[in-house]
Amino acid sequence: MKMTRKGFLQLSGLSLIAIAAKKMGARKMLRGAAGGSASEKREKTARWGMVIDLQKCRQKEGCNRCIKACHSAHNVPQFADRADEVKWVWKQPFEEVFPFGQTQYTRELNAGLPVLLMCNHCDDPPCTDVCPVNATWRTDDGVVTIDFHRCIGCRYCMAACPYGSRSFNWQDPRAAIPTVNSDFPTRSKGVVEKCNFCEERLARKLAPLCVEACEEKALVFGDLEQPDSEIRKLLRSRFAVQRKPELGTGPSVYYLI
Amino acid sequence: MSVLEKTLVGSRRYWLWIACLLLVALAGFLYYLRQLSQGLVITGLSRDVSWGLYVAQFTFFVGIAASAVTVVLPYYLHDCKQFARVTLLGELLAISAVTMSMLFIVVDLGQPARILNVLLHPQPQSVMFWDMIALGGYLLINLVLARSALNVAHEHISPPAWIRTLSIVSIPWAISIHTVTAFLYSGLPGRTYWLTAILAPRFLASAFSSGPALLILLCFVARKLTHFDVGREAIHKLAVIVAYATAINIFFLLTEVFTAFYSEIPDHEVAFAYLFVGMGGDHHLVPWMWLSFLLTLFALSLLLVPKWRTDSRLLIVACLSVFVSIWLEKGLGLIVGGFVPSPLGAITRYSPTLAEWGIVCGIWAIGALVTTALYKITFSVWEEN
Amino acid sequence: MKDRPFIVAGLAVFLVFVTAPVWRSLATPRITLAAPQIKSPVQEKLCVAPVSYMRTSHMQLLDEWRESVVRTGQRKYVAYNGKVYEKSLTQTCLGCHGSQKEFCERCHSYSGVSTLTCWNCHSDAPQVSRNLP
Numbered sequence: 001m002k003m004t005r006k007g008f009l010q011l012s013g014l015s016l017i018a019i020a021a022k023k024m025g026a027r028k029m030l031r032g033a034a035g036g037s038a039s040e041k042r043e044k045t046a047r048w049g050m051v052i053d054l055q056k057c058r059q060k061e062g063c064n065r066c067i068k069a070c071h072s073a074h075n076v077p078q079f080a081d082r083a084d085e086v087k088w089v090w091k092q093p094f095e096e097v098f099p100f101g102q103t104q105y106t107r108e109l110n111a112g113l114p115v116l117l118m119c120n121h122c123d124d125p126p127c128t129d130v131c132p133v134n135a136t137w138r139t140d141d142g143v144v145t146i147d148f149h150r151c152i153g154c155r156y157c158m159a160a161c162p163y164g165s166r167s168f169n170w171q172d173p174r175a176a177i178p179t180v181n182s183d184f185p186t187r188s189k190g191v192v193e194k195c196n197f198c199e200e201r202l203a204r205k206l207a208p209l210c211v212e213a214c215e216e217k218a219l220v221f222g223d224l225e226q227p228d229s230e231i232r233k234l235l236r237s238r239f240a241v242q243r244k245p246e247l248g249t250g251p252s253v254y255y256l257i
Numbered sequence: 258m259s260v261l262e263k264t265l266v267g268s269r270r271y272w273l274w275i276a277c278l279l280l281v282a283l284a285g286f287l288y289y290l291r292q293l294s295q296g297l298v299i300t301g302l303s304r305d306v307s308w309g310l311y312v313a314q315f316t317f318f319v320g321i322a323a324s325a326v327t328v329v330l331p332y333y334l335h336d337c338k339q340f341a342r343v344t345l346l347g348e349l350l351a352i353s354a355v356t357m358s359m360l361f362i363v364v365d366l367g368q369p370a371r372i373l374n375v376l377l378h379p380q381p382q383s384v385m386f387w388d389m390i391a392l393g394g395y396l397l398i399n400l401v402l403a404r405s406a407l408n409v410a411h412e413h414i415s416p417p418a419w420i421r422t423l424s425i426v427s428i429p430w431a432i433s434i435h436t437v438t439a440f441l442y443s444g445l446p447g448r449t450y451w452l453t454a455i456l457a458p459r460f461l462a463s464a465f466s467s468g469p470a471l472l473i474l475l476c477f478v479a480r481k482l483t484h485f486d487v488g489r490e491a492i493h494k495l496a497v498i499v500a501y502a503t504a505i506n507i508f509f510l511l512t513e514v515f516t517a518f519y520s521e522i523p524d525h526e527v528a529f530a531y532l533f534v535g536m537g538g539d540h541h542l543v544p545w546m547w548l549s550f551l552l553t554l555f556a557l558s559l560l561l562v563p564k565w566r567t568d569s570r571l572l573i574v575a576c577l578s579v580f581v582s583i584w585l586e587k588g589l590g591l592i593v594g595g596f597v598p599s600p601l602g603a604i605t606r607y608s609p610t611l612a613e614w615g616i617v618c619g620i621w622a623i624g625a626l627v628t629t630a631l632y633k634i635t636f637s638v639w640e641e642n
Numbered sequence: 643m644k645d646r647p648f649i650v651a652g653l654a655v656f657l658v659f660v661t662a663p664v665w666r667s668l669a670t671p672r673i674t675l676a677a678p679q680i681k682s683p684v685q686e687k688l689c690v691a692p693v694s695y696m697r698t699s700h701m702q703l704l705d706e707w708r709e710s711v712v713r714t715g716q717r718k719y720v721a722y723n724g725k726v727y728e729k730s731l732t733q734t735c736l737g738c739h740g741s742q743k744e745f746c747e748r749c750h751s752y753s754g755v756s757t758l759t760c761w762n763c764h765s766d767a768p769q770v771s772r773n774l775p
Contacts, residue, residue, distance in 0.1 A: 083605070084303070117601075126445060132375050147712045153367020159442075159595070162448075163601075164305070164600040164601050169296070169367070170303075171298035183768075185763040189296035190366070247446040247447065249446065
């Protein structure tokens with residue numbers, strides 16, 4: 001059979017594509033089973049949440065203990081340029097966080113009141129819906145987590161988050177980390193990061209670092225699904241608000257004004 | 258294989274053009290190497306404005322690619338014989354436009370080496386997944402159609418029966434690529450500038466306005482440099498399409514402005530206010546947004562009057578105005594408007610850096626190279642006949 | 643015929659590129675051909691898996707550890723001998739093997755196997771090492 005040069009090239013091209021597809025398919029099947037793991041199942045506590053008491057938080061002016069504890073333990077870089085900043089937990093004035101505090105009649109009461117902000121670990125997060133590679137997802141116990149190995153740095157999750165909770169590593173963060181904690185990885189450039197509810201501590205039945213660091217006990221952390229947990233008792237006794245509840249995201253972080 | 262060789266034969270002017278494009282592409286590539294080494298910090302992007310020129314250009318050129326439907330639909334569904342030559346040019350333009358769009362996505366990624374993760378770990382709940390499918394499929398369709406059409410012309414064989422079917426499939430597919438691209442933005446609850454049902458129709462209207470405008474300009478260039486003439490009637494019909502699409506695009510913009518400013522809901526107003534009036538001391542985009550609006554009004558006035566629309570020089574001015582206007586609106590204003598003010602009300606200034614422009618121009622040059630190569634083949638094959 | 647200079651030039655460029663690994667490595671004398679020297683851990687004698695398996699498949703094991711820790715939160719590994727380990731590159735692996743410079747890099751740079759990107763993020767030397775002589 002006589003074959004033209006064009007025919008030969010077409011056949012080679014199609015063969016290469018077929019071989020590549022087969023390789024990718026086979027690799028995917030091999031990865032499916034992560035063998036050798038202990039049969040210890042992740043304890044299914046239903047849902048982690050946090051209540052932040054803003055009045056207790058404002059007791060000590062200029063206090064940043066929670067932020068320092070989190071950022072130093074998690075190797076969060078500090079950049080001078082606001083454009084590049086990476087932050088897992090931070091503070092902003094009340095008027096900027098809660099629109100109903102903005103009228104001229106209510107402004108006086110809470111003007112400048114610092115509000116601690118972090119990822120809300122939503123029940124129905126828009127950020128996890130949009131990730132094209134499943135590098136971010138909501139775990140069974142309500143933590144919205146990131147796989148830094150898989151993230152392609154497209155920043156779609158940053159566009160999707162209605163709260164501005166996510167940061168991107170525009171450059172290699174290592175040079176900007178004051179003191180590296182070698183017990184926790186850093187991140188590389190080109191990936192998104194945010195508060196992880198101290199997942200690594202939750203696995204050891206420890207409370208998040210910010211909760212532990214707060215001397216005023218302004219942060220209460222616990223299982224929202226347990227009716228007699230401290231957090232549920234608090235939510236039954238005081239009126240708490242969430243950020244932008246009308247969006248239907250179901251934040252797990254509540255604020256006592 | 259032999260049709261590709263037509264790109265290697267050309268005049269001095271042709272090779273000078275290719276050399277210039279290669280230089281610009283090389284410069285862009287060098288800037289991109291710097292971005293790979295240092296990270297996206299070399300752009301003007303920030304924590305608040307995390308998407309910018311790259312994603313905006315991606316959006317704009319998906320629109321150009323989708324606009325091929327404005328010639329394919331009349332030709333295949335309504336037997337519009339005048340579009341016989343220009344249809345192929347539209348499909349070829351779609352190929353380079355989709356290529357550019359994909360390149361803009363690649364250069365925007367923080368970890369481009371992991372791009373295959375999109376195929377290895379598909380996520381059907383993510384609109385970006387469907388965008389990859391749609392764009393990939395559209396590229397493939399147009400490549401097959403173009404190759405077939407060029408072979409038919411080159412080897413004087415009759416077109417296979419499936420060309421018509423595939424061309425008709427490309428019609429809803431073209432609509433879908435730009436709708437899916439709009440859905441990337443219009444389903445995000447936190448971005449009020451984008452959270453509007455009319456975003457997808459706006460995208461299509463602006464695509465059908467800017468795409469045929471570019472096609473008309475390319476036809477004029479072709480007529481000037483070669484003997485390839487798509488015909489006066491084809492150009493006139495295309496001009497009418499641009500006129501209608503531009504009118505609809507302006508109408509859609511005005512309906513958005515009405516909803517935002519009559520309802521007086523701050524969340525709906527702020528993005529428009531930032532873009533067209535300025536906010537928080539930042540006014541740097543205001544002149545560009547107004548230029549975009551005035552250019553499109555100016556273009557519409559030229560296009561609505563038949564005497565002006567049929568005048569070649571005025572038509573060229575109108576097409577250039579439309580193209581620049583929509584480039585400013587979609588290729589710049591759209592993305593920034595979604596990010597400023599931020600969810601916490603911050604006004605963050607975004608200005609692309611030199612490196613960013615370098616990479617963007619590099620990709621434009623690659624697109625121009627692809628267009629040049631494909632059009633060169635077309636004109637050479639046609640001239641042989 | 644008039645293409646001959648281009649063909650010859652093209653061939654020359656190709657030859658330069660295809661022999662690049664040879665003359666580039668000859669130009670950098672720092673890599674020797676002597677087999678890499680690795681100190682064995684002192685306190686622990688057994689690894690999480692048999693040495694023969696680790697030699698051939700440590701990357702697969704690390705991938706599986708990564709997937710199960712990150713994606714399912716399962717942090718405990720039951721080894722072939724029943725011992726339970728914490729799945730951690732820095733704490734467990736380097737806890738015995740010292741640091742990536744003393745261990746991983748020795749063989750990886752010798753065999754020219756791809757740049758180890760693990761250490762862009764993971765700490766390449768734990769604070770406490772069990773590899774004390």
